[in-house]
Amino acid sequence: MLWEKIKKRADEQGISIYKLSKIADIPNATFYNYRNGSDPSFKNMCKIADALDVSLDYFREES
Template sequence: MWNEIQKALDKKNMSIYKLAKITGIRDSTLHNYKRGSEPSFKNMCKIADALDVSLDYFRKEESQWKN
């Protein structure tokens, strides 16, 4: 899932630090997500809103695993 978050961050030219400031999620928590921790639904909603994408955007990568 982090790959999709990173793509959206790159597209917005946004750092993890800025994402943390916008969402209110600690940057250490975001770094944990980058290392593989699963974010809560509440935090994924905050991230999606901050990156101006739908939650479905993050499901792209997951749906490839199921096929």
């Protein structure tokens, strides 16, 4: 699941979801929508990948 990959990478880097929301310039509530199953837009996925210093391919890889 996409949310699990976001959370795992943020945890590995010691970044809270709140801090990630600030770095990525995405509202904190939006991340909780993702946690509940909403799919991010391509624009937001790019912001998240940049904030977590990973390529978009990271989110495509199987866990």
